[in-house]
Amino acid sequence: MKIAIIGAGASGIIAAITAKRLNKDLQIDIFDANKSIGKKILASGNGRCNISNTTISSKNYIGENPSFVEFALKEFDFKAFEKFCKTIGLMLDIKESGKVYPLSNEAKSVTNLLQLALEELDINIFCEHFVQNLDKKENKFIVKANEKEFKNYDKVLISSGLGAAPQLNATEIGLDIASKFGHSFNPTYPSLVGLQTQETYNGKLQGVKKECNVALYVNGNFEQEIFGDVLFTSYGVSGFAILDISQRAVLSLSQYFDVELRINFSPKINVNDLANQIQTLFKNLPTKRAVDILIGLVSNKIAPILLNICKIDINTKANEINIKQIKSLAHQLNSWKLKVIDTQGFSHAEASGGGVKTSEIDNRTYESKLCKGLYFAGEVLDIVGNRGGYNLHFAWASGYLVGKSFSK
Numbered sequence: 001m002k003i004a005i006i007g008a009g010a011s012g013i014i015a016a017i018t019a020k021r022l023n024k025d026l027q028i029d030i031f032d033a034n035k036s037i038g039k040k041i042l043a044s045g046n047g048r049c050n051i052s053n054t055t056i057s058s059k060n061y062i063g064e065n066p067s068f069v070e071f072a073l074k075e076f077d078f079k080a081f082e083k084f085c086k087t088i089g090l091m092l093d094i095k096e097s098g099k100v101y102p103l104s105n106e107a108k109s110v111t112n113l114l115q116l117a118l119e120e121l122d123i124n125i126f127c128e129h130f131v132q133n134l135d136k137k138e139n140k141f142i143v144k145a146n147e148k149e150f151k152n153y154d155k156v157l158i159s160s161g162l163g164a165a166p167q168l169n170a171t172e173i174g175l176d177i178a179s180k181f182g183h184s185f186n187p188t189y190p191s192l193v194g195l196q197t198q199e200t201y202n203g204k205l206q207g208v209k210k211e212c213n214v215a216l217y218v219n220g221n222f223e224q225e226i227f228g229d230v231l232f233t234s235y236g237v238s239g240f241a242i243l244d245i246s247q248r249a250v251l252s253l254s255q256y257f258d259v260e261l262r263i264n265f266s267p268k269i270n271v272n273d274l275a276n277q278i279q280t281l282f283k284n285l286p287t288k289r290a291v292d293i294l295i296g297l298v299s300n301k302i303a304p305i306l307l308n309i310c311k312i313d314i315n316t317k318a319n320e321i322n323i324k325q326i327k328s329l330a331h332q333l334n335s336w337k338l339k340v341i342d343t344q345g346f347s348h349a350e351a352s353g354g355g356v357k358t359s360e361i362d363n364r365t366y367e368s369k370l371c372k373g374l375y376f377a378g379e380v381l382d383i384v385g386n387r388g389g390y391n392l393h394f395a396w397a398s399g400y401l402v403g404k405s406f407s408k
C-alpha cells in the first residue's frame, strides 16, 4: 500500500513512524515545503519545545466540538507519548506544573531524533516540496507538488497545519484540499496571540511587565479570569496571561462582539484595602507629589498615566488628594479597562483556531467521513489547545491514530 503524508510536522511525522513500525510493507512518502522537517516543533516553546503535558483533557481544547479529542487523548495519553519518546531515544523533563520538555532543553533534539526514526524506517522525505493540489482518480490519489505529479497513493494524510506563523511556510492548503473533497470548515483565526487595544497610551507603558489578574468581558459580561504575566507593548498587551486569554477574546472578536480586558494590578489586595494603603502612604508623605509616592506601588511608567486617567494633575501633592480621588485610583488599579480591537495576526500567533469541521471526521481513525482514504490530523482540524504543550500533544495523538489506521 502506498501512502502520502502532506506536512512533516508533529502529526504527520508520528503518523508515518507509527504506520511503518506496525506494517513494514507500506510505502510512505512525506512532503513538506520546508528545507527540513518539524519547523514548528523547532520554534515551539521559544526553542525549548513544550512538547506535551501530563494532565490533559478535552477542557484544554477549543473548537466547535472539543469532546472530539477525547478518544485520541484516551488512546494516546501522556504515558503513551512518553513511551513513544523512549522508542526514538528522547528523554523528557517533566515540570511540576505538568508541562513537559525534552530533557536536553532543546527542540533540535526532538527533530533530530524524529528525522533518524523516519530514515531508519525508510520513509521517503520530500522536503522543499510545496504541495499545490490533491486529486483522486479511480480510487488512487495524486499529489501535485513543485509542478510534478506523485501518483498511485491509496491513502493520504493532510497534516499541513494552518496559517499561524506564515514565516515558517505555514499555509491553509489543507482547507483548500478539504473543500475540494466536500468538507466544510470553520473560519480560521489567530490564537495564543498578542492583543491590540484601543488604549495604547502612545507607547508610554511599553515594556511594563507585571503579574496581574486579567478578566475578559464580552458584551459587558464576565467570561474568564487568568492570573499571569501581562506585558504592555506599543500596540496593546501581550505576555502569558494575555496569550491564554486571547483564545476566547479572539473568538468573540471574530463574532464582532465587544471585547474588553480588565486588569487587576494588585490581585492579592481587595479594592478597599488598596484604597486604605494609598491613603496611608499619602498621609505619611503629605508634601510629596502623589505621582512620586505611587511609584512605590506601581511601575514608574504606570503612575503618571494612572493619575491622568483619574483626572488628577501630575504635580498634585499627596495632601491635596481627597478620599474620592483615592478611591478612584484604587478602583483604576483594580480594574484597568482595555478595549480589544484586533490581534497581532497570524504571523505572531502560536496557533490557529478554526479549521476542518470535526463532525466530518471519524474520531477513532481521523479518516474523512466523506472521502475514503483521506485523513486529517493536527492543527488543520477545528481544534486548538491552550498554551502548555496541548497543541503539540493533540498533533501527536491524532497523528498516532492515523498511523495505526494506516497500518491495517
Ligand SMILES: Cc1cc2nc3c(=O)[nH]c(=O)nc-3n(C[C@H](O)[C@H](O)[C@H](O)COP(=O)(O)OP(=O)(O)OC[C@H]3O[C@@H](n4cnc5c(N)ncnc54)[C@H](O)[C@@H]3O)c2cc1C
Pocket: 006, 007, 008, 009, 010, 011, 012, 031, 032, 033, 034, 037, 038, 039, 040, 041, 043, 044, 045, 046, 049, 050, 051, 052, 129, 130, 131, 132, 159, 160, 161, 162, 164, 165, 168, 169, 170, 171, 172, 173, 349, 350, 351, 377, 378, 379, 380, 388, 389, 390, 391, 392, 393, 395
Ligand atoms: C512560535 C510557536 C511556538 C509554539 N510553541 C508551542 C509549544 O511550546 N507547545 C505546543 O504544544 N505548541 C506550540 N506551538 C503550536 C504547535 O507547534 C502546533 O500546534 C503543532 O506543531 C501543529 O502540528 P501539526 O502537525 O498539526 O502541523 P505543523 O507543525 O504546522 O506542520 C505542518 C507542516 O505542513 C507543511 N506545509 C504546509 N503547507 C504545505 C504545502 N502546501 N506543501 C507542503 N508542505 C506544507 C508545513 O511546512 C509544516 O511543516 C507553537 C507554535 C508556534 C508557531
